[in-house]
Amino acid sequence: MKRKLIAAIGIAGMMVSIAACGGDDGGSDTGADGFKGDTLTVWAMDGSTPPGWTKDLTAEFEKQTGATLKFETQQWDGIQQKITTALSEENPPDVIEVGNTQTPAYAATGGLADLSDLKSEIGTDWTEALNESSVFDGKQYAAPWYFANRVVIYNKKVWADAGITDTPKTRDEFFTDLKAIESKTDAEPLYLPGQNWYFFDGLTIGQGADLVKKDGDKYVSNLADPKVAAAMEIYKEYQSFSDAPKDKDEATPQQADVFAKGNVGAFIGMGWEAGTAIAANKAIEKDIGYFTIPGETADKPEGVFLGGSNFAVAAGSEKQELAKEFLKLALSDKFEGALAKENGVIPNKVSLESNLAANPAAVAAAPAAAFGGTTPLIPEWAAVENDPNPIKSYMTAVLNGKSPAEAAAQVEDEINKRLSQTS
Structure with missing residues (x-):
């Protein structure tokens, strides 16, 4: 999904301010000291992490885990080779935003962690069409994050x-x-x-x-x-x-x-x-x-055609459990709904599409998402x-x-x- 998807929504005046959303809060019962002293590094693409969402998610994550959350913004130009290289190194970023159609290529190299247990825990109601790109050879190698369509x-x-x-x-x-x-x-x-x-x-x-x-x-x-x-x-x-x-x-x-x-x-x-x-x-x-x-x-x-992004965990990350705690929170109803509201993107489950009400283009796009593909x-x-x-x-x-x-x-x-x- 291209950077301009998010940028030009602002030009059209269709982005709306973030507000509290219903649904679960995500996270875990690990407690504030569970991962104290750890830093989780997340690679996210330019434009994908709006300021309100990022600020609130970071505060909640650090409160719940005791760890530090570090977002590193990436550019789409040249990102495939950069991710490929990073996944082969000894100290890769822990969580990576990957384009949905690019996900199978990364999974095929063995660079992504198997998230099948996470899918069972928090993803039973993810929209099937949106989740398809996160599955490779029958295993869940990513989690659906946000999408857009024509x-x-x-x-x-x-x-x-x-x-x-x-x-x-x-x-x-x-x-x-x-x-x-x-x-x-x-x-x-x-x-x-x-x-x-x-x-x-x-x-x-x-x-x-x-x-x-x-x-x-x-x-x-x-x-x-x-x-x-x-x-x-x-x-x-x-x-x-x-x-x-x-x-x-x-x-x-x-x-x-x-x-x-x-x-x-x-x-x-x-x-x-x-x-x-x-x-x-x-x-x-x-x-x-x-x-x-x-x-x-x-x-x-x-x-x-569904363009969008998934979240994946690097197989080489030494912080697998902390990465999953991040995904539980980022993909919770609270923060998935907030992202949809602030950025005008299609969330990963139908029940959260009410967050698009102030964005007429997104309202028009949402009904087709369940019938889309790649x-x-x-x-x-x-x-x-x-x-x-x-x-x-x-x-x-x-x-x-x-x-x-x-x-x-x-x-x-x-x-x-x-x-x-x-x-």
Whole structure:
């Protein structure tokens, strides 16, 4: 999960002050002298630990354990190699924030401690979709911390001009609304470039599709699967309402900057992107609204890619028990709820989503979290997404007229080559 997720929420004015939250207090019965004299080192990414949450958690942890809590802020740029190196050293940081899709790679090296006992103790009601990335080879190597996913960010004025009075609850209703904008206004109904790869990944999740499959003892591309093709056909229908280039992604140009001009009905993006639009055109702030990406039926939102972070304990840490005391407290209802409230991120259990009430983008994102997923949770996957991403090429080929099967055949050799690379 990128630093900008948190930073731009502030630009949009969507961050709210922290307040006391309900639920358990976490922690243990160890007592204030149980770990007296110890220091627990936690690596957390820039932007992940807001000041109110960090101050209160540190005070509570030190009161309960007698130990000192030391947060060391890390930057996303170059973090994978830095963590890999740290985990191989004799004195690694004790607790590490790791990107959810990066977790399997660290677990595969043997660098993370098995937290299965912690899961049994405090994680029985973690949202299953959010916990999946913390599990590798059937063992719990991390704990789900916070998440975010895409929503529909729309221009209320454009929708009103088209005579639309409510937000859609199904995919077909969404298409109907986009057709109304197309026929009744001069606005571009939806800004969707051809290579918004993470939205496409969400559609594959919604179709129950897997992007890889096992072939003997190795993974290979599953892009030719009819379920993947069905997801791509849905994407193609969405993209038919857009004038965006078919061979670019959402950052080229920044889709929020396009939306900021005021002549686009909607785009699909992260909640913080509204802040980018407002920074480009303050006048548009009053017209911005959000809704959950609708699925085939009203009772189940569209599948979404879940970006986020897990907490892991270094296998080489000599403070395993103290690290677990930290996780019990940091992931307790009190502090997990407080983080959701202060940073506007999706908490690791549904019962804590009420903490998002003051953040409309997060409220729109939360319903889809339970139906979300990630890219394939295998160490080999990282190479597939390296530029030039062959799946983006697949998407453009389909949008330019090739069948999904033909487009898949063009890129699967490259995907398989990357999947066979050793990490």
